[in-house]
Amino acid sequence: MDVATVARAGRDRGIAIAEILRQVKELTGPTPKLPPVLGKPMQERAYEIKLNRRLIGDERTVDWLASMTNTPLPDFRRRVTL
Numbered sequence: 001m002d003v004a005t006v007a008r009a010g011r012d013r014g015i016a017i018a019e020i021l022r023q024v025k026e027l028t029g030p031t032p033k034l035p036p037v038l039g040k041p042m043q044e045r046a047y048e049i050k051l052n053r054r055l056i057g058d059e060r061t062v063d064w065l066a067s068m069t070n071t072p073l074p075d076f077r078r079r080v081t082l
Contacts, residue, residue: 003027003045007065017058024049024065 003024010020025031028046036043052061 003049004065004068007062008069011062011066017062020062021049021053021058 006023006027007020010023025046028042028049031046031050032043036047049061049065052064056064
């Protein structure tokens, strides 16, 4: 399960914002104080969430996370033409 799914499910069930963010933190682990090294996606996500909470607030951060469940993933496969 990813953070977007946790946020969407929590919001849909009417769970308090603080509880949703606690569940998200459970998935991402502790937030690094400095930007994480590339290649550590959960630490990167935790740091991004921390910044968004500071900039836009908890409620909008949960809305932002929940909106990611409907975002299609990019298709980076190279198409070979002959």
